[in-house]
Amino acid sequence: MPPTKVKSAEPTAAPKRQHKADAKAATHPHVKPRPLTRIQREKQDVILEAALEVFSVHGFRGATIDQIAEVAGMSKPNLLYYFPRKEEIHRRLMAALLETWLAPLQEMDADGDPFPEIRSYIRRKLEMARDFPRESRLFANEMLQGAPRIIEMIEVDLKNLVDEKAKVMLGWMDEGKLARTDPYHLIFSIWATTQHYADFDVQVRAVLGPDRGGEGRFEDAARYLEQLFLHGLTPRPKG
Amino acid sequence: MPPTKVKSAEPTAAPKRQHKADAKAATHPHVKPRPLTRIQREKQDVILEAALEVFSVHGFRGATIDQIAEVAGMSKPNLLYYFPRKEEIHRRLMAALLETWLAPLQEMDADGDPFPEIRSYIRRKLEMARDFPRESRLFANEMLQGAPRIIEMIEVDLKNLVDEKAKVMLGWMDEGKLARTDPYHLIFSIWATTQHYADFDVQVRAVLGPDRGGEGRFEDAARYLEQLFLHGLTPRPKG
DNA sequence: CGGAATTTTGACCAGTTGGAAAAATGTTAG
DNA sequence: CTAACATTTTTCCAACTGGTCAAAATTCCG
Numbered sequence: 001m002p003p004t005k006v007k008s009a010e011p012t013a014a015p016k017r018q019h020k021a022d023a024k025a026a027t028h029p030h031v032k033p034r035p036l037t038r039i040q041r042e043k044q045d046v047i048l049e050a051a052l053e054v055f056s057v058h059g060f061r062g063a064t065i066d067q068i069a070e071v072a073g074m075s076k077p078n079l080l081y082y083f084p085r086k087e088e089i090h091r092r093l094m095a096a097l098l099e100t101w102l103a104p105l106q107e108m109d110a111d112g113d114p115f116p117e118i119r120s121y122i123r124r125k126l127e128m129a130r131d132f133p134r135e136s137r138l139f140a141n142e143m144l145q146g147a148p149r150i151i152e153m154i155e156v157d158l159k160n161l162v163d164e165k166a167k168v169m170l171g172w173m174d175e176g177k178l179a180r181t182d183p184y185h186l187i188f189s190i191w192a193t194t195q196h197y198a199d200f201d202v203q204v205r206a207v208l209g210p211d212r213g214g215e216g217r218f219e220d221a222a223r224y225l226e227q228l229f230l231h232g233l234t235p236r237p238k239g
Numbered sequence: 240m241p242p243t244k245v246k247s248a249e250p251t252a253a254p255k256r257q258h259k260a261d262a263k264a265a266t267h268p269h270v271k272p273r274p275l276t277r278i279q280r281e282k283q284d285v286i287l288e289a290a291l292e293v294f295s296v297h298g299f300r301g302a303t304i305d306q307i308a309e310v311a312g313m314s315k316p317n318l319l320y321y322f323p324r325k326e327e328i329h330r331r332l333m334a335a336l337l338e339t340w341l342a343p344l345q346e347m348d349a350d351g352d353p354f355p356e357i358r359s360y361i362r363r364k365l366e367m368a369r370d371f372p373r374e375s376r377l378f379a380n381e382m383l384q385g386a387p388r389i390i391e392m393i394e395v396d397l398k399n400l401v402d403e404k405a406k407v408m409l410g411w412m413d414e415g416k417l418a419r420t421d422p423y424h425l426i427f428s429i430w431a432t433t434q435h436y437a438d439f440d441v442q443v444r445a446v447l448g449p450d451r452g453g454e455g456r457f458e459d460a461a462r463y464l465e466q467l468f469l470h471g472l473t474p475r476p477k478g
Numbered sequence: 479c480g481g482a483a484t485t486t487t488g489a490c491c492a493g494t495t496g497g498a499a500a501a502a503t504g505t506t507a508g
Numbered sequence: 509c510t511a512a513c514a515t516t517t518t519t520c521c522a523a524c525t526g527g528t529c530a531a532a533a534t535t536c537c538g
Contacts, residue, residue, distance in 0.1 A: 038312045039515075062300030065496060078516055080497065106499095137383050140438070142377050144383075145296050147441045154445045162446050177472045184447060185463035186472070189432045192439075196431035199379070206393045207401050208423060215299065218277050224424035232471035233357065233425070235418045278485070278535085317486055319527065386538060 006099050043082050047072050048096075051089045056137040059145060060090055087149075096141065097135055102161055104128065105187070110168040115230065116177040118144035118190075122225055124153045136198035162187055193225055269411060278425035282321050286311050287335075290328045295376040299329055326388075333381065336374055341400055343367065345424070349407040353417040354469065357429075360399050361464055364433035368458045401426055432464055 050072035054063040065086055069079040083089045104124040108117050129136055147154055162184065170182035195217065197204060205213040212220070275283075289311035293302040304325055308318040322328045343363040347356050368375055386393055401423065408422035434459065436443060444452040451459070 022507085025364075035335050043515090044407055058300045059298045059380075059383075060301070061297050064414055064494080066494080075517065076495095077499095077518085081515070084497085086496070114472070139378065141298075143439045143442055144298075144380055147445075151441065152447065154442055158442070159448065172473075176474055177468065178260045179470065179472045181466050181472065182463045184451070184460055185460050186436060188443060188446075188460075189464070189467060192431040192435035197426060200382045200427075200431075202384055202390065203397070204427060206386075206390065207398050207427075209398065213422070214419075217291075220421055221424050221427075223422045225428070227418065227420050228425075228428060228467065228471060230471045231418065231473055232467060232469045233353070233418045233420065234470055235415055276484075276536090282485090299531085303524080305524080314487065314525085316488080320485070322529085325526070 002134060004074060028077070040082065040160055043074075046074075047079055047082055047089065051093055052138060055090060056134040056141065056172065059141045060086075063096065063194075090149065093138060095138060098153050098157065100128075100132070100135060101139060103163055105165055108165055108168065109157060110171065114169070114172040118229060119226060122190055122194060122229065126197065126218060126219050126222055126225070129194050129198035131195075133155060133198035133201060136195050140195065176205045190229075193228075257427070264381040274309060276299065279321065282313070284463060285313075286318055286328065289331060290332055291373050294329060294332060295373040295380060298380040299325075313337070329388065333392075336378060337389065337392050337396065339367075339371070339374065340378060341397065344400055344404055344467060347407065358465060360438065361429055361433060362461060364429060364463070365436065365457060365461055368433050368435075368437035372437035372440060373459055375434050379434065379438045424473055429468075432467075436460055 047068065051063075051068045053071050054068045057063075058067075063086075065079060066076050068089070069076045072079060083092075104121060108121050142148075142150055165187065166183035169178060169186065171179040173180045173182070173183075204217065207213075208217055243373070254420045286307065290307045292310050293307045297306075302325075304318060307316050307328070308315045311318060312443040322331075343360060345358050346363070357472075381387075381389060404423035406419060406427065408425065412422075443456065446452075447456055
């Protein structure tokens with residue numbers, strides 16, 4: 001299993017109730033907060049890791065601080081010393097997640113050829129589903145709830161990125177290198193098919209059964225998806 | 240908006256604290272429970288509808304009886320008169336959901352030709368995503384949590400159905416009517432791409448923007464998916 | 479109508495939840 | 509070492525949670 005993954009992004013609000021100078025500083029936007037101590041960084045990471053575990057399964061409302069604290073191996077008040085409230089933990093997770101989430105699509109290169117580009121985009125997304133299923137589920141959970149906590153990021157950052165890449169694809173279509181179709185729905189279908197292996201993992205495993213449900217399923221999925229996106233399901237004379 | 244959808248399946252445990260004869264009957268498996276009154280049927284439906292609304296957004300743990308009762312327009316104790324506990328409501332929803340869920344795949348006809356069959360399967364699933372997004376999200380929520388409450392149904396009923404249809408597809412492939420590929424992942428990709436429009440609706444709408452995010456998105460999706468599953472993304476000489 | 483059965487309400491309860499306060503215990507720079 | 513700071517624990521709280529119970533209100537049916 002890969003390391004914690006969701007890294008600490010953001011300037012990070014310092015722990016509450018620091019000494020008076022800092023408390024004052026908090027009200028004074030020009031003073032930069034004292035840098036985090038080693039313990040602060042470590043503990044925050046432990047907490048975020050635990051929170052990822054819990055939020056990704058139960059969603060925001062369904063997760064409890066107690067639960068997260070237990071997974072993190074500390075007491076609830078101790079956890080609340082590092083993150084003054086539940087929302088704060090979730091916010092941090094989502095902010096880090098979004099970055100991770102956009103990265104693979106960002107890498108799609110307008111100067112490359114469509115099929116290698118799309119193929120490796122699919123591979124990267126599939127690898128993320130395999131290596132970071134909890135992140136995928138956290139994201140899915142937020143979506144199911146109507147994305148109340150990240151809707152602006154979706155509407156701005158994500159939309160801009162997709163708009164940009166859609167244009168790239170339209171360019172490829174104009175050059176005759178890619179079938180003329182709807183680039184937005186094309187991107188949706190890549191998201192859907194790849195994230196499915198993280199979000200619906202139980203189902204995938206149950207349906208494939210014990211023999212085919214092992215780690216090999218990701219390779220099978222990769223092969224299948226490559227064929228789907230390349231040629232669809234129309235039989236072709238082999239050669 | 241379509242009608243309540245998730246219909247009342249299952250023999251339905253009668254309300255608690257009925258008169259003594261019935262209370263006795265409950266312990267005596269041979270006596271059939273008194274049939275439901277009109278009010279019981281109506282109120283149960285109202286409750287299930289409200290529960291669908293709430294569970295589909297917040298998941299099992301995140302949803303509260305109070306919340307459901309409020310949406311249902313009744314007091315919590317009143318609701319608990321019809322469903323003695325939270326799990327009971329959820330169980331009923333899931334049981335009805337599973338039936339609805341399997342239906343479209345069941346309709347896939349081994350004697351038909353693959354492309355019409357697959358095409359109309361995709362259409363039906365897409366229509367379900369459009370008309371019953373809450374059911375889709377309820378299902379997705381359960382999956383994200385590891386399907387604790389329906390895992391056996393997935394492992395038995397769903398698996399059997401998929402196994403059966405996978406064989407049908409293999410038959411088509413043997414006849415050369417369908418590209419030789421993995422039928423299980425093929426089915427997964429249909430589920431993923433269609434349900435995406437219900438489960439990730441916010442994202443889809445946000446990315447498409449106000450102009451393209453209207454109801455027309457389902458038609459666009461249908462067109463795109465048809466092309467994807469038929470020919471993939473390889474450009475073809477038009478004719 | 480009138481009595482029996484059903485439905486609804488209001489008061490209540492024990493356990494959980496997110497969080498605050500402060501005391502107790504480290505840790506570290508001078 | 510010790511004062512200043514950082515961390516942890518203990519105690520506590522009000523709001524919320526799932527659920528009970530008896531009494532009141534309503535509906536049903538002969």
